Amino acid sequence: MTRKFKNRYRVDTTRLKGFDYGSASHYFITVCIKNRIKSFGEIKNGEMILSEFGRIAHDEWKKTFELRPDMNLTMGEFIIMPDHFHAIISIGENEYNKEKRISKFENQSKNIGSIMRGFKSAVTTYARKNGIENFQWQPRFYDHIIKHPNAYLNIERYIRNNPKNWKKKTITDALVQS
Numbered sequence: 001m002t003r004k005f006k007n008r009y010r011v012d013t014t015r016l017k018g019f020d021y022g023s024a025s026h027y028f029i030t031v032c033i034k035n036r037i038k039s040f041g042e043i044k045n046g047e048m049i050l051s052e053f054g055r056i057a058h059d060e061w062k063k064t065f066e067l068r069p070d071m072n073l074t075m076g077e078f079i080i081m082p083d084h085f086h087a088i089i090s091i092g093e094n095e096y097n098k099e100k101r102i103s104k105f106e107n108q109s110k111n112i113g114s115i116m117r118g119f120k121s122a123v124t125t126y127a128r129k130n131g132i133e134n135f136q137w138q139p140r141f142y143d144h145i146i147k148h149p150n151a152y153l154n155i156e157r158y159i160r161n162n163p164k165n166w167k168k169k170t171i172t173d174a175l176v177q178s
Helices: 052-067 112-129 149-161 171-177
Strands: 003-005 008-010 025-032 041-044 047-050 073-080 084-091 142-146
Touching: 025 112, 047 052, 047 073, 052 073, 052 084, 052 112, 073 149, 084 112, 084 149, 142 149
Parallel strands: none
Antiparallel strands: 003 008, 025 084, 025 142, 041 047, 073 084
8 A cells, every 4th residue: 555755655665564674584685776777787698797887886785794794794696787786695693683673664773774775875975976977776675585595596596697687678678568
């Protein structure tokens, strides 16, 4: 159900109700560039070729783990694609999730949301400082809590194979889909 906030429609959260996104778990994350603008590079012969800006996004993701040693993060498979980003990230047990926290909107630190805000902010700041026009992330991000080992392996494979499975959309493709 969509509701209004400040007289504007807003989409209800896609997050799992009652789940603590700071708890020790594996997460599959996808973030897209607004309007699917291909800012991070291109696919050639089934391989992702990062632009300079794509390399920055790549490096900022790696920095995520250096900047948050207190969260006991583990970097899983990830890929920067021309217009989006996929990653597996694991939060291990740490001082912030030892005791079960009550998931509240106000509690927005030391969790997946705060990690993604930091990453998106760092990439956006670089874009603005370096005159990369028209760069914006889509609001929010997609997350999936990985609960089973087979699911983890399937998602890893999906991420690794993403460039090989990339299909260039043509104007004809777009028209057929409309």
